[in-house]
Amino acid sequence: MTKLKNDTLIRALLRQPTAYTPVWLMRQAGRYLPEYNQTRARAGSFLALCKNPDLATEVTLQPLARYPLDAAIVFSDILTIPDAMGLGLHFLEGEGPRFERPLREEWEIRNLQVPDPAEHLSYVLDTVRQARRALDGAVPLIGFSGSPFTLACYMIEGGGSSDFRAVKTLLYRRPELLHHILDVNCRAVTAYLNAQIEAGAQAVMLFDTWGGILGTAEFHEFSLRYLQRVVNGLTRERRGERIPNILFTKGGGGWLEEIAASGCDALGLDWTVDIGLARQRVGGRVALQGNLDPAVLLAGPDAIRAGVRSVLSAYGKGDGHVFNLGHGISQYTPPENVSVLVETVRDSSPAYH
Amino acid sequence: MTKLKNDTLIRALLRQPTAYTPVWLMRQAGRYLPEYNQTRARAGSFLALCKNPDLATEVTLQPLARYPLDAAIVFSDILTIPDAMGLGLHFLEGEGPRFERPLREEWEIRNLQVPDPAEHLSYVLDTVRQARRALDGAVPLIGFSGSPFTLACYMIEGGGSSDFRAVKTLLYRRPELLHHILDVNCRAVTAYLNAQIEAGAQAVMLFDTWGGILGTAEFHEFSLRYLQRVVNGLTRERRGERIPNILFTKGGGGWLEEIAASGCDALGLDWTVDIGLARQRVGGRVALQGNLDPAVLLAGPDAIRAGVRSVLSAYGKGDGHVFNLGHGISQYTPPENVSVLVETVRDSSPAYH
Numbered sequence: 001m002t003k004l005k006n007d008t009l010i011r012a013l014l015r016q017p018t019a020y021t022p023v024w025l026m027r028q029a030g031r032y033l034p035e036y037n038q039t040r041a042r043a044g045s046f047l048a049l050c051k052n053p054d055l056a057t058e059v060t061l062q063p064l065a066r067y068p069l070d071a072a073i074v075f076s077d078i079l080t081i082p083d084a085m086g087l088g089l090h091f092l093e094g095e096g097p098r099f100e101r102p103l104r105e106e107w108e109i110r111n112l113q114v115p116d117p118a119e120h121l122s123y124v125l126d127t128v129r130q131a132r133r134a135l136d137g138a139v140p141l142i143g144f145s146g147s148p149f150t151l152a153c154y155m156i157e158g159g160g161s162s163d164f165r166a167v168k169t170l171l172y173r174r175p176e177l178l179h180h181i182l183d184v185n186c187r188a189v190t191a192y193l194n195a196q197i198e199a200g201a202q203a204v205m206l207f208d209t210w211g212g213i214l215g216t217a218e219f220h221e222f223s224l225r226y227l228q229r230v231v232n233g234l235t236r237e238r239r240g241e242r243i244p245n246i247l248f249t250k251g252g253g254g255w256l257e258e259i260a261a262s263g264c265d266a267l268g269l270d271w272t273v274d275i276g277l278a279r280q281r282v283g284g285r286v287a288l289q290g291n292l293d294p295a296v297l298l299a300g301p302d303a304i305r306a307g308v309r310s311v312l313s314a315y316g317k318g319d320g321h322v323f324n325l326g327h328g329i330s331q332y333t334p335p336e337n338v339s340v341l342v343e344t345v346r347d348s349s350p351a352y353h
Numbered sequence: 354m355t356k357l358k359n360d361t362l363i364r365a366l367l368r369q370p371t372a373y374t375p376v377w378l379m380r381q382a383g384r385y386l387p388e389y390n391q392t393r394a395r396a397g398s399f400l401a402l403c404k405n406p407d408l409a410t411e412v413t414l415q416p417l418a419r420y421p422l423d424a425a426i427v428f429s430d431i432l433t434i435p436d437a438m439g440l441g442l443h444f445l446e447g448e449g450p451r452f453e454r455p456l457r458e459e460w461e462i463r464n465l466q467v468p469d470p471a472e473h474l475s476y477v478l479d480t481v482r483q484a485r486r487a488l489d490g491a492v493p494l495i496g497f498s499g500s501p502f503t504l505a506c507y508m509i510e511g512g513g514s515s516d517f518r519a520v521k522t523l524l525y526r527r528p529e530l531l532h533h534i535l536d537v538n539c540r541a542v543t544a545y546l547n548a549q550i551e552a553g554a555q556a557v558m559l560f561d562t563w564g565g566i567l568g569t570a571e572f573h574e575f576s577l578r579y580l581q582r583v584v585n586g587l588t589r590e591r592r593g594e595r596i597p598n599i600l601f602t603k604g605g606g607g608w609l610e611e612i613a614a615s616g617c618d619a620l621g622l623d624w625t626v627d628i629g630l631a632r633q634r635v636g637g638r639v640a641l642q643g644n645l646d647p648a649v650l651l652a653g654p655d656a657i658r659a660g661v662r663s664v665l666s667a668y669g670k671g672d673g674h675v676f677n678l679g680h681g682i683s684q685y686t687p688p689e690n691v692s693v694l695v696e697t698v699r700d701s702s703p704a705y706h
Contacts, residue, residue, distance in 0.1 A: 165651060165685060172652030172660075215646050215679075216627040217663070254606050254625060272607060274569040293568050298518060299525030307525075310570070326568075332518060 002137030027328030078146035102158030143201030212251020271326025355490030380681030431499030455511030496554030565604020624679025
């Protein structure tokens with residue numbers, strides 16, 4: 001495969017010097033882009049799009065055709081693993097993910113198997129390979145997965161939840177069963193991310209979307225412990241290239257020190273955290289990715305420029321910052337506002353390097 | 354009015370010595386209690402129940418008949434103020450609150466008026482007076498309101514939201530209009546809480562349910578600033594008795610020092626915060642209220658006892674702790690589990706005093 005022409009993202013994740021702050025956006029290939037909606041319509045559904053490597057590659061590249069971003073992220077979903085385990089992922093229009101067969105009975109939990117990525121998740125690996133070829137080394141390709149705990153939340157609840165009653169009832173009543181699920185998920189996530197790396201992913205990100213619903217002790221026991229195990233099991237170098245990893249616990253602002261101590265390369269930050277204070281707390285140890293409130297992109301150009309500059313200035317001088325939103329981009333974002341964001345990062349960030 | 358027989362809550366909120374840790378539960382009069390559901394059925398709806406002082410007094414007292422709690426909280430809703438402003442509060446079965454006439458146009462915002470509590474919220478003041486009489490000094494009665502920012506969220510969104518797109522678009526596009534709403538809300542909340550105090554409330558709590566959706570700078574500008582103004586305007590003493598106040602920003606664990614510096618007497622903590630660390634950060638300045646995960650009450654007696662003891666031990670020796678959940682009690686809580694919680698606080702907490 002071609003060598004990277006723009007390795008700014010990789011260098012920033014490894015806290016090496018860069019000329020400017022690299023930028024990519026969570027969910028950058030998404031419904032705010034008209035071309036994405038057209039491809040999705042051709043695929044028939046979100047999930048059909050994920051499972052079609054040709055079309056998934058097409059949408060992976062779409063935001064790069066519009067904006068000078070410093071990374072592509074493979075188009076996929078955080079819940080491919082439980083789908084490969086046989087839980088039956090589907091999406092209802094206008095709602096979040098749902099599983100047809102959520103974990104209800106102890107025997108279902110005991111029967112869980114780690115899916116072989118080459119067999120059950122080959123469509124993702126095909127997308128990684130095709131996207132790498134199509135990118136031709138322009139920018140790095142990021143692979144990703146949901147975290148063991150976040151997968152468990154969806155597998156137990158059967159979908160999103162306002163109170164996570166089912167997963168918490170299991171946690172407090174039958175912690176050993178939840179640990180069993182997390183152990184299987186942990187091995188599945190590690191194998192899956194390593195398969196993405198083997199297929200060509202040049203950085204990987206773990207989305208711990210629901211770790212923040214836990215108390216401090218429970219976060220350590222049921223989420224962080226398994227994040228650490230995944231990090232320990234990840235391929236760190238492939239063909240002489242370091243493959244950096246990023247951990248993102250939404251709502252995890254209270255535990256940054258402990259997450260940073262997991263051995264990961266970078267932390268994703270949601271927008272509620274002051275990135276300057278976060279850097280003081282953990283900046284010597286890991287790179288930081290984030291963290292503009294995605295809602296700023298619903299405002300006008302002046303507010304976007306001010307928001308971008310405020311994040312850059314809060315992080316301050318020095319390397320180790322990857323500009324991103326603090327959560328996925330909103331489907332209601334006017335595409336031209338993303339141009340304003342990316343241009344402002346490009347124009348304003350060299351002064352900090 | 355009768356003098357308090359059990360003033361443990363008031364003393365703890367003022368960080369005065371107590372023999373044990375007082376306990377009450379957010380939403381302690383609620384759907385988990387069969388007697389509550391019966392009274393609500395007689396009233397016809399949740400809102401009809403709020404607006405009927407006889408029945409609201411009845412449900413205010415119901416949890417005290419079952420459990421040896423150290424406080425009653427007036428049965429009401431956090432959104433009574435915007436309802437009194439004419440926005441038309443209603444509740445759809447199984448869903449959260451909705452406003453018939455959310456703020457959409459600038460003229461609607463400019464026309465907002467501070468409601469006179471004696472005129473538009475007399476039903477709440479009547480409930481306070483009746484509940485005080487019925488309590489006959491057994492335990493203190495807590496009054497409450499939503500915070501200026503939390504009220505604004507509902508007034509602008511028209512209900513709950515997953516992304517608070519409308520309020521954040523206003524915040525980033527027309528901050529001066531949001532400040533206008535917050536200024537009106539601030540004056541309304543202050544007058545309303547003072548009217549509750551005048552009617553007999555012996556402590557007051559401000560629920561900043563949605564402050565945690567903001568970035569750090571935005572939290573300070575759009576929520577905390579107005580919390581401070583409310584605190585500054587509150588009646589602190591009535592008929593020689595101190596009236597303590599409690600601020601609770603859900604998801605505000607990153608900003609405890611700043612919230613504690615507002616001049617409030619106590620901070621409510623959600624369950625994601627370690628109460629021992631919170632005490633180290635702010636304990637010399639304010640009392641702390643919380644913070645067991647309400648989901649622990651869905652587990653068995655052993656998990657509940659362990660959870661209660663873990664919160665007591667994390668807070669540690671000394672006064673200034675009010676035991677509570679980190680969020681409102683779940684409607685799925687078996688009532689007998691609340692007995693286990695309250696008994697464990699009573700049995701285990703004297704060792705810390």
